[in-house]
Amino acid sequence: xxxxxxxxxxxxxxxxxxxxxxxxxxxxxxxxxxxxxxxxxxxxxxxxxxxxxxxxxxxxxxxxxxxxxxxxxxxxxxxxxxxxxxxxxxxxxxxxxxxxxxxxxxxxxxxxxxxxxxxxxxxxxxxxxxxxxxxxxxxxxxxxxxxxxxxxxxxxxxxxxxxxxxxxxxxxxxxxxxxxxxxxxxxxxxxxxxxxxxxxxxxxxxxxxxxxxxxxxxxxxxxxxxxxxxxxxxxxxxxxxxxxxxxxxxxxxxxxxxxxxxxxxxxxxxxxxxxxxxxxxxxxxxxxxxxxxxxxxxxxxxxxxxxxxxxxxxxxxxxxxxxxxxxxxxxx
Amino acid sequence: xxxxxxxxxxxxxxxxxxxxxxxxxxxxxxxxxxxxxxxxxxxxxxxxxxxxxxxxxxxxxxxxxxxxxxxxxxxxxxxxxxxxxxxxxxxxxxxxxxxxxxxxxxxxxxxxxxxxxxxxxxxxxxxxxxxxxxxxxxxxxxxxxxxxxxxxxxxxxxxxxxxxxxxxxxxxxxxxxxxxxxxxxxxxxxxxxxxxxxxxxxxxxxxxxxxxxxxxxxxxxxxxxxxxxxxxxxxxxxxxxxxxxxxxxxxxxxxxxxxxxxxxxxxxxxxxxxxxxxx
Numbered sequence: 001x002x003x004x005x006x007x008x009x010x011x012x013x014x015x016x017x018x019x020x021x022x023x024x025x026x027x028x029x030x031x032x033x034x035x036x037x038x039x040x041x042x043x044x045x046x047x048x049x050x051x052x053x054x055x056x057x058x059x060x061x062x063x064x065x066x067x068x069x070x071x072x073x074x075x076x077x078x079x080x081x082x083x084x085x086x087x088x089x090x091x092x093x094x095x096x097x098x099x100x101x102x103x104x105x106x107x108x109x110x111x112x113x114x115x116x117x118x119x120x121x122x123x124x125x126x127x128x129x130x131x132x133x134x135x136x137x138x139x140x141x142x143x144x145x146x147x148x149x150x151x152x153x154x155x156x157x158x159x160x161x162x163x164x165x166x167x168x169x170x171x172x173x174x175x176x177x178x179x180x181x182x183x184x185x186x187x188x189x190x191x192x193x194x195x196x197x198x199x200x201x202x203x204x205x206x207x208x209x210x211x212x213x214x215x216x217x218x219x220x221x222x223x224x225x226x227x228x229x230x231x232x233x234x235x236x237x238x239x240x241x242x243x244x245x246x247x248x249x250x251x252x253x254x255x256x257x258x259x260x261x262x263x264x265x266x267x268x269x270x271x272x273x274x275x276x277x278x279x280x281x282x283x284x285x286x287x288x289x290x291x292x293x294x295x296x297x298x299x300x301x302x303x304x305x306x307x308x309x310x311x312x313x314x315x316x317x318x319x320x321x322x323x324x325x326x327x328x329x330x331x332x
Numbered sequence: 333x334x335x336x337x338x339x340x341x342x343x344x345x346x347x348x349x350x351x352x353x354x355x356x357x358x359x360x361x362x363x364x365x366x367x368x369x370x371x372x373x374x375x376x377x378x379x380x381x382x383x384x385x386x387x388x389x390x391x392x393x394x395x396x397x398x399x400x401x402x403x404x405x406x407x408x409x410x411x412x413x414x415x416x417x418x419x420x421x422x423x424x425x426x427x428x429x430x431x432x433x434x435x436x437x438x439x440x441x442x443x444x445x446x447x448x449x450x451x452x453x454x455x456x457x458x459x460x461x462x463x464x465x466x467x468x469x470x471x472x473x474x475x476x477x478x479x480x481x482x483x484x485x486x487x488x489x490x491x492x493x494x495x496x497x498x499x500x501x502x503x504x505x506x507x508x509x510x511x512x513x514x515x516x517x518x519x520x521x522x523x524x525x526x527x528x529x530x531x532x533x534x535x536x537x538x539x540x541x542x543x544x545x546x547x548x549x550x551x552x553x554x555x556x557x558x559x560x561x562x563x564x565x566x567x568x569x570x571x572x573x574x575x576x577x578x579x580x581x582x583x584x585x586x587x588x589x590x591x592x593x594x595x596x597x598x599x600x601x602x603x604x605x606x607x608x609x610x611x
Contacts, residue, residue: 020449032465149589151541153548154563154581161574259451266456270545274567284457285549288464300461303454311452 003319010315014308019073021304025297026072030065051085058082081298086290091298095280099302101175102279105198105271106264106306113203113264114257117210120144121253122246124211125218129245130237141215144208152267156201156274163197170197173276198275202267206260213256217249224248251318258314262307339601346597352590360407367401371557375401382575393562393576394569403583406559409552410587413474414540420478421539422532425485430516430524432486433493444490447483455480459542463551470553473546477539488531492524526602533595537588544584559584 037055056062058075075082081091124140127133147155164172171177175194182190221227222245230240272281280299287295340346359366369375374395382391382399390399432443462476496502497520505515544560546552552561559580566576 017449017452021453028461028465145592146585146589149537149585149592151544151548151560151563151581151584151588153545154577154584157563157567157570157577158581161570161577165571165574262452262454263456265454269457269460270548273549284460288460288549288551291464293465296461296464300454300457303457304452307454308452 006319007316010312014312017308018301018305021301022073022076023069025301026069028297029293048085054083076301081301082294084287084292084295086292086295091295094283094295095298095302098278098280098283099306101277102265102268102272102281103306104195105202105268105277105279106261108195108199109202109206109268110257110261110264112199113206114210114254116203117207118214118250118253120207121211121214122218125215125222125245126241128219129222129241140211144211147204147208148212150205152201152205153270153274155204156198156271159197159201160274170194172197175278198271198277201274202264202271205267206264209260210253210257213253214249217252218245221245221248254314255318258311261310262304265303265307336601340597343597343600345593346600349590349593349597352586353594356407356587356590357411359404360411363404363408367398367404369398369401371397371401371405373397373401382579390579391575393566394573399562399576399579402557402562403559403580405557406562406580406583407587409470409547409556409558410540410543410584413470413477413543414536414591417474417477417481417539417543418532418535420474421482421535422485422528424478425482426489426521426528428482429486429489430493430521433490434497434512434516434520436494440490443486447486450480451483453480456542456545459546460549460551463546468546468551468553470556473543473551473553476546477542480542481535481539485528485531485535488527489524492527493520496520496523530595530599530602533591533598537591537595540584540588540591 037052058071063071079092081095083089084091084094087094120140120143124137127136160172163170171194175191176182176187177190177194227240227244230244231237235243268279269281269284271277272279273285276282280302284296284299284303287293287299375392375398378392378394383389384391390403392398393402428443428447432440432447459476459480462479463472466472466475493516502515502519505519510518543552543558544563547558547560548564550564552558562580563577566573566580569576
């Protein structure tokens with residue numbers, strides 16, 4: 001299949017998923033207890049009848065159901081995610097303003113967790129491979145086991161407690177120093193300092209997932225014939241490990257890492273809440289507090305779209321990385 | 333059965349996990365006897381340090397609520413939500429996975445697309461949206477967690493059924509003219525069960541973490557004290573009274589760790605041949 005057909009197919013599939021999520025959003029509002037318009041308006045504050053009427057008009061609540069859905073989808077296609085009554089701003093504007101911070105946090109956590117996880121997982125499999133220093137394998141697996149069982153948000157709080165409150169090494173809140181008005185390099189350094197704790201807190205859980213995966217993938221490849229062949233033709237253990245084991249183990253790990261992105265996005269909601277990180281996860285938490293359901297559903301849609309977009313990118317990347325993948329259904 | 337226990341016992345981590353789990357289970361069962369007063373009750377001066385007053389061994393929070401009582405009652409919610417939501421997810425996953433695997437064709441296609449869809453969506457975000465819109469209660473929390481966690485079971489069961497349905501004993505049952513649903517329930521599913529049990533055990537751990545995250549975000553059922561809520565409530569006191577957030581977190585960590593360890597032991601005991609695979 002030529003690349004263009006493949007790309008078009010994948011993009012179409014991604015769009016279909018986004019439309020399905022939008023439809024799911026619509027369905028949730030309809031299924032929620034109570035009048036959809038007042039559910040959207042929120043229980044706590046927005047009882048302004050004008051606003052409720054505006055919502056009725058927006059969803060055409062007197063029209064047949066399919067027409068309402070079409071209306072809603074039509075608006076989403078035009079990037080109209082509704083109006084946040086609480087903030088007096090369109091939802092899309094709020095999200096657009098916050099999205100870069102979340103993307104930064106997700107990207108840095110993805111890289112850090114993958115690098116740490118791959119490194120430790122390979123080390124664990126490596127010492128088993130050479131039959132040396134078994135304690136290292138046990139130590140790495142124990143660390144992975146513990147971080148796998150630690151609630152993300154609690155780990156984040158404990159990091160604030162140790163590194164901000166007790167040691168005062170790193171800032172605990174926000175993305176930039178308030179009122180510092182830094183420019184250029186100084187600003188980048190400032191943001192980087194703010195980024196350290198949220199990134200670590202979000203990464204350690206996923207690191208533990210990747211450690212297990214990397215170790216398992218490496219050990220599976222180690223039993224294969226071409227590894228024995230590598231030894232037979234006189235390569236050293238390190239060479240076999242690098243050239244025959246690691247390369248073959250890498251792809252399934254990265255495939256799985258791509259699938260995990262949705263969970264990273266979910267974890268970002270918790271981490272941003274703890275660190276007051278000005279991203280869409282924090283926005284979701286604010287929407288929860290204010291019962292601003294238009295905003296809540298908007299954030300959900302955009303978060304899902306982000307994940308789908310990154311999945312699409314990984315799918316395309318494979319096509320260049322692995323010649324064995326001849327498209328049909330991808331790497332799974 | 334004795335062979336099973338022998339294999340399980342070999343993994344000392346799994347035995348330790350089982351011991352912790354039994355301890356938490358006992359505490360959860362006897363919570364009303366241990367602490368008959370509601371954990372929401374303001375029963376002492378606020379912010380008592382742990383080990384200061386023997387009547388309140390773990391101290392009190394900013395509203396004078398007994399931390400020990402909160403931990404004990406929180407164990408109930410964690411275990412309850414964890415097991416029931418996993419049970420629902422497993423039933424849904426087994427149903428969808430076995431239909432897809434056994435019938436194949438367009439049924440398989442449709443069901444697997446739906447499964448992929450639910451796997452792509454950020455799970456925690458979806459659970460948050462579901463619970464928020466259907467108002468937080470034990471029922472909505474359990475439903476939301478079940479709804480975001482069934483896909484892996486469906487995929488696993490589908491794969492098992494796909495390989496089992498071509499086996500000779502299934503062919504034999506088909507030739508004998510046994511009805512389809514009986515072939516599925518009597519011949520195929522019992523053989524697909526061991527990996528499902530292991531996965532389900534690990535899912536309970538994830539469900540407990542999700543429940544804690546939801547109630548941390550303020551989406552817990554306000555009729556029941558939960559560990560996640562305790563951490564969320566203690567957040568603002570992190571500087572003044574860190575132990576308020578430390579203790580419920582340790583409780584979650586230990587419980588989840590224990591379940592994961594027990595799950596691994598179960599895996600070793602149920603699938604002795606797969607031991608070396610590491611997953």
